[in-house]
Structures are given as structure tokens and as C-alpha cells.
Amino acid sequence: MFAGSLYNFYKHGFYVFRIIKKNKDIDLENFIKRIKIKTLLIWGETDEYFSMLQARKFNKLIRNSELKIIKGNHDWCLLYPEKIREILENENN
Structure with missing residues (x-):
């Protein structure tokens, strides 16, 4: 089940990334400010697509977000999927 969830996460994530890449003038700030649910941002410290400055922004x-910075680049979850499980399990305890 976890592998299927990870696949769906990446399938959706790559779709969103393609839209952003094609539409460089997209107003991400306006979109992101509208997020109202509790959000966990997990960011690779050497992400080559989205900088740490963007992560902090x-x-x-x-409003209700937490930022976790981990070692790795943009593809950290493909290389270390067990890290996602570890982070999420710690969040739920």
C-alpha cells in the first residue's frame, strides 16, 4: 500500500511540476496562501529546482505548516523512500 501511495504522490507531483515549468508566470504565492489545512513541507536541502529560500517562503x-529540511536533492524521496515513512510516523506519534 505504501508503494502505491508513493507512486500516486510522484505521478501527481510530476504533473504539477510540468504545469509550473510550462507556465513560469504562474502566481504560486497566491495559490499557496489559499492552503488552509495542516501541511508538512519536506524539503531536500540541495533541491536544484526549488531553493531553500522558496521552502521558507x-x-x-x-498558515498551519511545518518545514522539515532533510539531506538530499529534489529526488530525495525516490532515493530514500523509507525516510518518508520515518518522518510521517514521527509526526503521528
């Missing part, structure tokens, strides 16, 4: 824009 997103964290400020999403």
Missing part, C-alpha cells in the same frame, strides 16, 4: 505563506 512557502512555510510562511501556508
Whole structure:
């Protein structure tokens, strides 16, 4: 079940990334400010697509969010899927 969830996460994530890449003028700030649910941002410290500056900005824009910075780049969850489980299990305890 976890592998299926991870696949769906990436399928959706890559779709969103393609839209953002094609539409560079998209107003992410306006979109992100509208997020009202509790949000966990997990960011690779060496992400080559979205900088740490953007991570901190997103964290400020999403009212009920928490930012976790981990070692790795943009594809950290593909390389270390067990890290997602570890983070989420710790959040639920």
C-alpha cells in the first residue's frame, strides 16, 4: 500500500511540476496562501529546482505548516523512500 501511495504522490507531483515549468508566470504565492489545512513541507536541502529560500517562503505563506529540511536533492524521496515513512510516523506519534 505504501508503494502505491508513493507512486500516486510522484505521478501527481510530476504533473504539477510540468504545469509550473510550462507556465513560469504562474502566481504560486497566491495559490499557496489559499492552503488552509495542516501541511508538512519536506524539503531536500540541495533541491536544484526549488531553493531553500522558496521552502521558507512557502512555510510562511501556508498558515498551519511545518518545514522539515532533510539531506538530499529534489529526488530525495525516490532515493530514500523509507525516510518518508520515518518522518510521517514521527509526526503521528
